[in-house]
Amino acid sequence: MTPTTEPGVVDCGEATCIIGAGPGGLSAARALKAQGLPYEQFERHHDVGGLWDMDNPGSPIYESAHFISSRDLSGFMGFPMPKHFPDYPSHRQILSYVRSFADAYCLRGAIRLGTGVNQIRKDAAGHWVVELSDGSRRRYKAIVCATGCNWDPNLPTFKGEFAGELRHSVTYRSGDEFRGKRVLVVGAGNSGADIACDAATHADRAFISVRRGYHFIPKHIFGMPADEFGESGPHLPLWLARPVFTGLLRLITGDLTRLGLPKPDHRLFESHPLMNSQLLHHLQHGNIAVKPDISHLDGRAVVFKDGSREEVDLVLCATGYRWSCRYAAEYFEWKGGRPQLYLSMFSRDHRNLFGIGYLENNSSAYKLFDTQAFMIAAYLRAQRDRDASAARFDQLIQHDQPDLSGGIRFVDSPRHAVYIDxxxxxxxxxxxxxxMGWNELSESFYDRVKVAPSAAALSPQAPVREVVSHG
Incomplete structure (x- = not known):
């Protein structure tokens, strides 16, 4: 590598910079490596795994966290999860799996661990200058932002004053924190439902505050993981799939309003469902009670919009995360708190600025990460080879407006503004x-960059290696 004309900046030539070494960043690294493209990767933590490493500062993971998509449908392409994993693996098993993925494809050598990114900026030539946490600066042809969406907690504000403890669920780790307390969990997303179950088990008294009704999908249907059940038959058109699955859920779960849950204000598939069976169990047994949205706080009490009030010691807000990307925020167009990207990955305004994981969807994530990573790598390879498809794809980035809803009219909310089927x-x-004439993505595509993992490679404590490039 030779210095650029800009003093103090190391020119990395045609290399791509991948920011983050969680599942999305590792998927990007494997795709670039398989296409023979040079890259360097930076991870601020001391090991790979992203948010699945509970020791990673700011991780939202808690002790009872499990995958909400099933083992056999959730793995990376060509690298299935081990068969000895349960249907819904724990966070520790997922972390072990992600790290074994990095080892199986020899991805660690290109990762500089313990090095974050302070900011990026575009230079006059259209390349990207990256300022690292150690103060050094490096210049790349492309940037892949793969730092995820669950690092900037969205803590709501409430009217009134509260004499108890109020915090966001990002600070939560174990149900032991609830012992001897009256606990209110705010929010009924999948994490909120999980944490509410912990409160139902450990707290003196537990409540969950919900603003709207949700469709509950049990994790198993007729003994099969729910997503496997949905995938095992033909892909039904929406007009048929909705009444079939609505009727099936009604048969399995019954009328949930009898448990105090609000009736959903939307049809099935129009919002992200709740994949949880335990919360219904705890509601059925009186271990937790449903409350409506909060009106205001009053000393040791929480007052709800129906006029009821409860004395509580802890209000834990499982209210999600803002989709911030601080090191690159000025280069994204934001709408409703979401970056506006072509196909949820290509910047329309800045060439060779990509994102992986900036999407909401109704499926498991890792194969979608692989699909995104393959498209980015194929596009960059077309640029390198001066293939005419790169220019054609440039036009699509600027003008293509595909409907990726699958005919579903999603609810009007910031979360669903970028939701895809x-x-x-x-x-x-x-x-x-x-x-475009790009190679088809298949299970075998990555075989040539895979190595047989050794026993050492499967260890969660892998050595730190220096940055290298693949070309």
């Missing part, structure tokens, strides 16, 4: 790959 997304990308 996974089947429609994968189908559209498959058509684009054929149109």
């Amino acid at each position: 996974a089947h429609s997304f994968k189908t559209y990308l498959r058509k684009l790959r054929a149109r």
